[in-house]
Amino acid sequence: MRSWGGKIIVGLLGFLIGGPVGLAIGVLVGHFLDRGVERVRSFNPFRPYRAGEREQIQEALLSAVFSIMGHLAKADGRVSEHEIGHAEAVMSRMQLNAEQRRQAQEQFRLGKQDDFPLDATVSQFRQSIRHRRHMILVFLETLLQSALADGRLSPAEERILLRVAEGLGVPEAQFRQILNMLLAQAQFAGAGAGQGGAGGAPSRPSLSQAYQVLGVSDSASDQEVKKAYRRLMSEHHPDKLASRGVPEEAIRMATEKTAEISKAYEMIKESRGMR
Structure with a gap:
């Protein structure tokens, strides 16, 4: 009206x-x-959903995520068993039902095609979610986590993700910030799980990694550290994500990192003597 x-x-x-x-x-x-x-x-990201709109957004998210995931897997010329296994692992972590899994597998296959319309897929997804910023960030983080599954980002994968970010209206500087934080979180989690330790012994994540997880420097004030921690925890809180229309499947992926964020914050607090 x-x-x-x-x-x-x-x-x-x-x-x-x-x-x-x-x-x-x-x-x-x-x-x-x-x-x-x-x-x-x-452009109001908190406006009420129309009947059936949540289901449409859920379908759009799963379709775009897994098709672009397939496109990323093919970026270096061939799809490895490791990349297929990772896609299956993502489906399990999202707890997709049998029909959703079948659709996800089909989208992954379509994404591997040489004529996959990447830009059109991103544009259609952006229109489907109606400019909801939180959905855009969750979508981009999910793709970045997938690309970083092997601990690195190849130049071909980076070029694809930059195109995705541009199509979503995410500035390159913000894309780089998200990328650096996800890399730090992956390294932080890996160190805590015992990767890289001598003789397989668990290695303690470094303090510099903890700062990178929160996206702040070691010269940040206590107040800046607290503000960064609260912002990250707020952005990934399940209740807030749900209230903003993020489907449960994506929420399960987005909230996994809260443990690393909390662990990093506790390490920084301990080193500073913060309360």
């Missing part, structure tokens, strides 16, 4: 001040105000 409040109110004010000429100017100004209000409403 088109808004008329700005035209009426500003038009009447214009008439009282400048007569008929003021009325015309006021209506014109009110017209632009109403259009601005409509734009804000159209």
